[in-house]
Amino acid sequence: MNHATPTPRDVRDVYGRRYRIGEDARDLTGHSRRWQLWAAWACMVAISPLQYSFGTAALGLQDGRGWGAVATMWLLAVFVACQALIAIPAAWAQRVRRATPTQLVVAGGLLGAIGLATLAHADSYALVVLGYAILGGAGAGLVYAACITTAARWFPDRRTATIGFVTGGFAIGAVPSIALLTIFQSPGGHRAVFDITALVAVLVVLIAGGVLKDPPRHWWPAEIDAQAWAIDRKLNRSIPHNLPAVRHYRPAEAMRTGALPLMWLLLAISTALSLFGIAFVVSYAVTAELGLAVAGFAAGMLAAVNGLARSLAGHLSDRFGRRRVLAAVLMIEGFTHVGLVAAGEAGAGWAFVLCAMFAGLGGGAFYAIMANLVLEFFGENSLLQNQAILYSAKAAGGLLGVGVAASVVAAVGYRPLFLGAGLLGVLTALGVRLLKQPGRPALPVRPQLGTPVAGSGE
DSSP: OOOOOOOOOEETTOOEEEEEOOOOOHHHHOTTHHHHHHHHHHHHHHHTHHTTTHHHHHHHHHHHHHHOHHHHHHHHHHHHHHHHHHHHHHHHHHHSSSOOHHHHHHHHHHHHHHHHHHHHOOHHHHHIIIIIIIHHHHHHHHHHHHHHHHHHHOGGGGGHHHHHHHHHHHTTTTHHHHHHHHHOSSSSHHHHHHHHHHHHHHHHHHHTTGOOOOTTTTTTOSSOHHHHHHTTTOOTTTTTSSOOBBBOOOHHHHHHHHHHHHHHHHHHHHHHHHHHHHHHHHHOOOOOOOHHHHHHHHHHHHHHHHHHHHHHHHHHHHHHOOHHHHHHHHHHHHHHHHHHHHHHHHHHHHHHHHHHHHHHHHHHHHHHOOOOOOOOHHSSHHHHHHHHHHHHHHHHHHHIIIHHHHHHHHHHHHHHHHHHHHHHHHHHHHGGGGOOOOOOOSSSSSGTTTOOOOOOOO
């Protein structure tokens, strides 16, 4: 016997935020909303070797194909820039329903597989730039944008932790390929590893990507009282440390507040430091004569902790405040770059791996936190545009932290650059204190809980 789907209701909370109540995820998709979460995570896992395995493969690429260290690292820099920039139109296409999550993920996965296959077999540098850096980067960006957007829409009550979990798959999924690249060091071994990862990427995006489906706009889980969730600390653990936006800011208005440009700068620097570690931890370990086994283990642990720590940082930011946790993880990222130098100079492989782990913790957790800060600072009416502006900082961070950094390393070596990165990380953490929510007066938190949103009409 078929049961009728409840008629959805439009509800608003004390801040003017809209919620669409009454539709169960099973009625909309045939499954619980957790299926969307795990499908998005699986797709991110499948494409992760494109970025996080590159540092391990770089030594073989520059030696076996005669490209040199700087030219090789510029491949990763261009890849990151393309990944960041394609995410902007991809998110727009999904928002206005020009493309479904499945279409974006399948297209992205196929492009990513082309990138991996090109990296495995092409000897022409120009062909690898096209196949890996441009097409592979675009493919990774399509999957990345579709997966985090879809998962966040199904879990609006746990948005930061959800984004952290899904983006964590983009790091942790590379651990097996890093291990295999370390074990099979010959050119033929590297080709086989990349061929296998390309095949896995295609299979996963075709299977898991077919599960992904967007909920209706403003969808909210029926079992949670949305109006109570907006003000009740027992239901919403992020209160009172993370208050909603005072009003909705359009991109030009958000830029004029000074908060969005500062957030962009902090994300660009943080991304540059994170990618610098991902790109150079293996080659630095080999240069410090710690051995390829230590280098590969350090890279694997960096990727694993980078992925696992993101969801944890999201939970902590709910409990203790986004800016407080953001400053803490950036401080950790800065100090661990200095620790890598100390461990490398001392020849202590175990300490180097430990510092790489903490570099992974600091180098991934800030993504999910800053994505949610955009919503809490500037509201939801122009969320896509404001997030697009912020996410473009990753392109700048990739070019600086990988491409420009490779040229500097060739000139002055690893030690001064790692030390400089550590100092910059500490300064960036201190800079988080300058981030202030626009329009929020310097009053205690509790009296603000009933502040209505201005301009909430859509």
